[in-house]
Amino acid sequence: PKPGSAVYAAEHLTVNGGRIAVRFGASGVVQEIQESSGLFIVTFAESIPPGQKFAVSSEQLELAAPYRQGQWLQLKSDISFRSKRVLRAGQPCVVRDVRCGSAMLVVRMAPVAAVDAFDLSVSPEDVEALVGLPASFSNSCGALPEGFAPADIVFATADIAVQGPSGPTVAVGLGDVGMVFGEPTTPEARSKGEVLVRFEARQDQGNPVFLSVLAKSLSRSPLLSCGKRAEVKKPLQFPDGFVADVGSVGIVVQSVVDGHEADVVQIHDGTKEKSFQPLPGTVSLLHDPKVTSDELEARLRELETLATLFDAAGKHGRTVSMLEQNLWAALGMGTGVNLSFLAHQSKWPRLGTLSLEGKCLTLKTTSAEGMDGTLGGESKVRFDHEALIHDATRVDPYAAAIRAAAKGKTVLDIGTGPVCFLARLCLRAGARAADAVESNTSSVERAVGFFEAEARGETSSTGRILPSWAALPNVQEVRREEHAVSVRLTGAELGDQELQLFCGLSTDPDLRLRGRGSYTMLVHEILGDMAGNEDAALVLDDIHQRGLLAPDSVVIPRASSTLLAPTEVLNRTTMEKLVHRLGHSGDGDIKPLTRHSARRFPSAALLADAQALELLDFAKGPQLLQERTLEFRTTRPGDFDGVHMHLHVDLDGANSIDVLGAHSGPDSDSSWSTVYVRLLSKPMALAAGSRIVCRCRADLRDRPARYRLSVAVGEEGSEQHVCDGFEWSGG
Structure with missing residues (x-):
């Protein structure tokens, strides 16, 4: 130096x-x-x-920046142990030390769900910079007040308010769980003895939030707060003769922060219920193990009863705090802390974990003006492609259709993604050549990295996301050329093959694709929760208009449709009601005339067989403006109040994907969601055989795709219009 x-x-x-x-x-x-x-x-x-x-x-x-004590990192890839334990990519950890004479780091793995923090030695290749750090955070840490250390679990001992556009709002409630991150971002906060804490769910928004909090106002132990179960530690005898023995279990139904003079615990001995204000030392918090299904249902009903009381008092934020402290533990998942780190920093994948564990319906409110499609802003969004390629309900039918058709073909793959997995399946099935098009530059670079690793004969760098069924062991050369990346493959069985990877949009005439009639097979997966909302119609129409496909070409999928059906009032389970509250700031109601993205929608709620709102014929060329009148006859009596829509994909006549069917299986799921709209605030009681008419319009001529739906009930000539022109766009 x-x-x-x-x-x-x-x-x-x-x-x-x-x-x-x-x-x-x-x-x-x-x-x-x-x-x-x-x-x-x-x-x-x-x-x-x-x-x-x-x-x-x-x-x-x-001279080079080493790792620092208190620096937050995340696992770059999964780490598996011989005990079958797996640490997932994205799991956060904090540097504790660096070994002398070695590049190995000693990190403290942050707690996740029911797993406590623990120390682990990792190599620098195992970790990368943590995504989602707050602005101005120095990402290093010395000694913290009150003996706290990064990755400690803490609980708020009082409500914490933050200033919003319309005044202060409660962001964190009593008992809400968080994790110590390090020193606060300002000198003033450090001088006050504050620490930076990442709380798992902000009550008024739902997503995680970083707050600077006085260290003295944090508890290392869960609190006796509303919804928690409490155990009697000393015998209690009441004037009316009621006795609560040691070991009796109750639930905290009110706590001091709710405006009462003291905590109130409710105990039930099977015949009598008693509510009382416990003296110090008479009760303690009970840590629930994973309970039986009957015990779980009883526990959930208690929580829903308390949530209803909070509704009446206008305290939806209390419901969020109560559920954050109870739902995860009831399912054996501890505090549920840090699950969002494994799910892109959002509350919704966390709720998806609850939905998957409890096999229950989840509804996510979606804007009427949705995301633009493949030709627009969506090309700049990073999706969870790893989840996509491991979706068997999606991949297996595609693979079967491709194996039956790809031999000897010249393939065009549109929207190939960071793995090029459809193009790979075609080459493995004997395609002569494949041109793959991807508009996201990051995805293109990742795809090239996979091919280059395979050309070097490496497997470890590709194994994280590339499954064995998509690997190409015969990659010989990868060349970065002016207009495309060329991948050459050789093999005794399949002969010489070539893949060209283009970065751009297939609709761009400057993209150096092959000439008219050159492609004998087209594959794509530019499909969203609805058939038209990722611009597949525009893309395929452009390809047909330019004559890129040979007359006898194969198109996979050959068609796709969005199927619509009327629904009755959802008979939600207690768990489903609570999950909905947790995802909607404590509100348990399903808002009418609002589009919802649905997971595990119950097919039993459909009042009639589904019909096509839109049908995209990819083989012949899709119709860009579609207007349909769908007439339904209810198959049974029911209280009609909404409609459900789901994607159906016809790959080749023999293989298909039905997303509602995938969601309905006890052990199956789909990376696609379905769509639900509650149309009526007050349901209509209908007899079996009642007529419901849906007039649908799908305008796919521009992006994003735009939809309009009008609904009437009754026989022709005496129809009652119940919804006149509900509109939405995009995905």
């Missing part, structure tokens, strides 16, 4: 008998070099005292 060089502390620097003045990884600047001793005089950005000059040797400095 020379004077003015940027350097980093390679170890803790201590003064005065061992007191740490500079932590390893701290950045500094060389001020001068002592010629007599060879020591470097360095000032560090963070030191005690600030601005102090330190005389250090070259062994105590590094």
Whole structure:
């Protein structure tokens, strides 16, 4: 290093008998070099005292930024153990130390769900920068107030309000769980003894939130708060003769923050119910193991009863806090903390975990103006492609159709993604050549990286996302050319093959695709929760208009449709009601005239067989403006109040995908969701055989796709219009 060089502390620097003045990884600047001793005089950005000059040797400095104590990272890929334990990619961890003479790091794995924090040695190749850190966070940490350390689980001991556009709102409630992240982002907060905490669910929005909180106001133990189960520790005898023995279990039905003078615990001995205000030491919080189905249902009903009381009091935020503290534990998932780190920082995949564990319906409110399709903003969005390619209900039918048709074909794959898995399936099935088109530059780079790794004969770098059924062991050469990336494959069985990967939109005439009639097979998966909302119609219409396909070409899928059916009032389970509350700021009602993205929608709620709202014929060319009048006859009596829509894909006549069917299986699911709209705030009681007419319009001529739905009930000539022109667009 020379004077003015940027350097980093390679170890803790201590003064005065061992007191740490500079932590390893701290950045500094060389001020001068002592010629007599060879020591470097360095000032560090963070030191005690600030601005102090330190005389250090070259062994105590590094020119490249090392890992720092308190630095947050995340696992780059899954780590599997022989005990069958698996740490998932994206799981956060914090640096505790770096081994001398080795690149190995000692990290503290953050707690996830019911798994506590623990230390682990990892290599730098196992970790990467943590996604989603707050702005101005230094991502390093010294000693914290009250003995807290990064990755400690904490609980709020009071409501925490934040300033919003319309005034302060409660973001975190009493008992809500969070994780200590490190030092706060401002000097003022540090001087007050605050720590930065990531709370799992902000009550007014639902997503995780970072807050600077006084360390003294945090508890390391769960609190006696509303909805929690409590156990009697000392015998209690009441004037009316009721006795609560040691070990009796009750539920906290009110707590001090709800405006009452004291906590109120309710105990039921099977014949009599007693509510009382416990004296200190008479009850303690009960940590529930995973309970039986009957016990779980009884527990959930207690929570729903409390949520209804909160509704009456207008305290929806209390419901969110109560559910955050109880639902995860009831399902054996501890506090549920940090699950969102494994699911793109959003509350909805966390709720999907609850939905999957409880096999229950989840409804997510979706904007009437949805996401643009493949030709627009959606091309810039990073999707969970790893989940997609491991979706057997999606991949297996595609693979079967491709195996039956691809041999000897010249294939065009539209929207190939970061794995090019449809193009790979075609080549494995004997296709002569494949041109794959992808508009997302990041996905293209990842795809090229997979091919280059295969050309080098490497498998470890591709195994994270690339399954064995999509691997191409015969990749010989990968060339980055001006207009495309060319991948050459050789093999005794299939002969020479070629894949060209284009970055751009297939509708761009400057993209160097083959000429008219050159492609004998087309494959794509540009399908959303509805057939038309990812611009598949526009893309396929353009290909047909330009004549890129040979007359006898094969198109997979050959058609796709959105199927619509009228529905009765949803008979939701207690778990489904609570999951809905947790995802909608405590509100248990399903809002009418609102589009919802649905998981595990019950097919039993359909009042009639589904019919096509839109039908896209990919083989002949899709119709871009579709208007249909669908007439339904109810197959049974029921209280009509909405409609359900789901995707159906016809791959080749023999293989198909029905998303509602995939959601209905006890052990199956789909990476696609379905769509539900509650049309009526007050349901209509209908007899079996009642007539429901849906007039549908799907305008696919521009992006995003636009839809309109009008509904009437009754016989022709005496119809009652119940919904006149509900509109939405995009995905």
